Amino acid sequence: xxxxxxSERLRQRGVSRRGFMKFCAATASMMALPPxxxxxxxxxxxxxxxxxxxxxxxxxxxxxxxxxTRSHAPSLEGLIFDHISLDYxxxxxxxxxxxxxxxxxxxxxxxxxxxxxxxDGSIPLGENGNFSAIAGISNLEMLKEVAEGAAAxxxxxxxxxxxxxxxxxxxxxxxxxxxxxxxxxxxxxVPGCPPIPTVITGVxxxxxxxxxxxxxxxxxxxxxxxxxxxxxxxxxxxxxERGQFAETFDDEGARKGWCLFKLGCxxxxxxxxxxxxxxxxxxxxxxxxxxxxxxxxxxxxxxxxGFYRALxxxxxxxxxxxxxxxxxxIAVGAAAAVLNKKTKSDAVNNRETITIKDLEKEx
Amino acid sequence: MxxxxxxxxxxxxxxxxxxxxxxxxxxLRLLEILALGKKPDLSPPRGSxxxxxxxxxxxxxxxxxxxxxKEPLRIINGYVLHIGFFIVLFLYGPHIVLFESxxxxxxxxxxxxxxxxxxxxxxxxxxxxxxxxxxxKVLRFLxxxxxxxxxxxxxxxxxxxxLAYNHLVAPYTMMLALHLLSVExxxxxxxxxxxxxxxxxxxxxxxxxxxxxxxxxxx
Amino acid sequence: xxxLDAIDVRVEGLGSLGTDNALPxxxxxxxxxxxxxxxxxxxxxxxxSIPFSQHDRDRLFETLGEGEVRARVDAFGPSTVRETAxxxxxxxxxxxxxxxxxxxxxxxxxxxxxxxxxLADVEDSAVALAAKLAG
Numbered sequence: 001x002x003x004x005x006x007s008e009r010l011r012q013r014g015v016s017r018r019g020f021m022k023f024c025a026a027t028a029s030m031m032a033l034p035p036x037x038x039x040x041x042x043x044x045x046x047x048x049x050x051x052x053x054x055x056x057x058x059x060x061x062x063x064x065x066x067x068x069t070r071s072h073a074p075s076l077e078g079l080i081f082d083h084i085s086l087d088y089x090x091x092x093x094x095x096x097x098x099x100x101x102x103x104x105x106x107x108x109x110x111x112x113x114x115x116x117x118x119x120d121g122s123i124p125l126g127e128n129g130n131f132s133a134i135a136g137i138s139n140l141e142m143l144k145e146v147a148e149g150a151a152a153x154x155x156x157x158x159x160x161x162x163x164x165x166x167x168x169x170x171x172x173x174x175x176x177x178x179x180x181x182x183x184x185x186x187x188x189x190v191p192g193c194p195p196i197p198t199v200i201t202g203v204x205x206x207x208x209x210x211x212x213x214x215x216x217x218x219x220x221x222x223x224x225x226x227x228x229x230x231x232x233x234x235x236x237x238x239x240x241e242r243g244q245f246a247e248t249f250d251d252e253g254a255r256k257g258w259c260l261f262k263l264g265c266x267x268x269x270x271x272x273x274x275x276x277x278x279x280x281x282x283x284x285x286x287x288x289x290x291x292x293x294x295x296x297x298x299x300x301x302x303x304x305x306g307f308y309r310a311l312x313x314x315x316x317x318x319x320x321x322x323x324x325x326x327x328x329x330i331a332v333g334a335a336a337a338v339l340n341k342k343t344k345s346d347a348v349n350n351r352e353t354i355t356i357k358d359l360e361k362e363x
Numbered sequence: 364m365x366x367x368x369x370x371x372x373x374x375x376x377x378x379x380x381x382x383x384x385x386x387x388x389x390x391l392r393l394l395e396i397l398a399l400g401k402k403p404d405l406s407p408p409r410g411s412x413x414x415x416x417x418x419x420x421x422x423x424x425x426x427x428x429x430x431x432x433k434e435p436l437r438i439i440n441g442y443v444l445h446i447g448f449f450i451v452l453f454l455y456g457p458h459i460v461l462f463e464s465x466x467x468x469x470x471x472x473x474x475x476x477x478x479x480x481x482x483x484x485x486x487x488x489x490x491x492x493x494x495x496x497x498x499x500k501v502l503r504f505l506x507x508x509x510x511x512x513x514x515x516x517x518x519x520x521x522x523x524x525x526l527a528y529n530h531l532v533a534p535y536t537m538m539l540a541l542h543l544l545s546v547e548x549x550x551x552x553x554x555x556x557x558x559x560x561x562x563x564x565x566x567x568x569x570x571x572x573x574x575x576x577x578x579x580x581x582x
Numbered sequence: 583x584x585x586l587d588a589i590d591v592r593v594e595g596l597g598s599l600g601t602d603n604a605l606p607x608x609x610x611x612x613x614x615x616x617x618x619x620x621x622x623x624x625x626x627x628x629x630x631s632i633p634f635s636q637h638d639r640d641r642l643f644e645t646l647g648e649g650e651v652r653a654r655v656d657a658f659g660p661s662t663v664r665e666t667a668x669x670x671x672x673x674x675x676x677x678x679x680x681x682x683x684x685x686x687x688x689x690x691x692x693x694x695x696x697x698x699x700x701l702a703d704v705e706d707s708a709v710a711l712a713a714k715l716a717g
Binding site: 019 | 626627628630631632655657658659661676682683684685687695696700702703
Binding site for chain 2: 218229242243245261262268298299300301303304305310311312313314315316317318319321322324325326328329330332333337340
């Protein structure tokens, strides 16, 4: 384990100063910082030391790690990742068994209070946390233990950030998110199912560059990537405004690239960078490929009424509700009418007749 | 409850409850009116009751000149309010999607920018209606809690919809949830206020037109 | 794979699908040029930070055209630097060693940053050349 700064490491790799400037420009772009801050990024990265990172994978599908590693190395992500000292990661590390756990304990001891904890996957609480365990230690216990010495926690993926798919009704494992368990450490949520790779590395790059977590929104997501909803950055927005919607997949409207609102697109209520950063090095993203956004970076997206149900529709069938309510209304209405008639006829039958003589007597 | 949970509740149980109360409540109220019945008229008809009834529903869409001349501003504002409300409700794309889901057919939408402008005008018109009511001695005297409640529950959906579309006051997801909840409030309250006029206006016009038409006089 | 081949896929031309973000960006470039001319202050615009479809990019590059200068920088992968038909408006495209686009900028300046030799490199090369001449 060396202690080179980032720029020293790059020089070691044969990257020139011009190359470093290019790297800083691309990193700034990845962090969605305006170009005017590139010199600042460069100055910070010149000095950036190597943070220790412990990556814990819990109840997850490994999609987040896949997303990250599908970016080709040596690329920007690769370099940043190389610069981070990834001291523990199930899928990526060479060690296994006791050796792996030992490496983790060593890293924790050596960098106590300074290491970055990255978590992907939800944490099951059911059966005393034993639905998911590593080396005989439940995820719950391991999270609490490792979080204690962490400088900050990055919850990568919607499972770690908000509970994710394991939490879908009826949540058989009692899955919860990291922030449900850890309350006393700075947490940043990087949701997405999976998150866009450049978003993950952008957050890590920010930590590398500035030594702290980026500015967060009310759901603890970095504002810089999750500050806009998909709808506001969607290139198909003009069609929405004009009321031109695709009715089904592969109909005329769909082929013309019309808005996918009617096919259940959750763009308006989803905050992520898909519409601008896109996927696979900017190749495309779901809407551009013709499928509505499923809202995968939002809490509860898994039980929000169906991916293909438009946002302006309720969860249940409106027609059915109207008919049922109609039947009830008619029944109650008829009953009320009968009751009213009875009240009226009772009043007529039971009325006391008064003559003018009675009134004269009273006065 | 965060915004997403609130939105899911509004799209789930909230909507079911509200729609059920609205439909059942409206039917209940309207059936009660119908059940009042009418004493049979044994005189021979001089004209056609049904023709009079049907015609009156249409002719009363416009005011009589004498009535209009007395308070042109309030009457015109009334039209702006109602027409604006209908345009925003029935001609906005996402709303049409909702209607289409149970009617089985839809219709063309207006551009969202137009709906946005009409929404703003409708809000102004609603506020103007309240101001005109409060500044008129007679109307203020006659106004009850029912009038003010009806005003509030009518304003809230248009206002929250406008705020949501323009990303004002609260983040979009929360604003959308509030918009749906305000619609549900309107649905729940409407059958028990003067807002029943949305259906009963036709019944009233029909009734009076029928009476007049049967007697062969103008209504 | 055979099942997928049976699906008739037709790709419609993207002709009218652009977000038309090219036009406001061109105006931004115009303002930047005016600023450069009067105060000497350069501007850099990050093309990956805006919702820009391929169509918008094509429209932008079409309008800006090609100028007199074309340079290639090989540092951490290839980068192309081109002055457009509007002097002062430069197109800088960075790629990684695998030729995948890293970032793209529009620089409104008299010379893009990446073309200028870093001072530290000059110092280093003075030392290096002296060593070569001596040995």
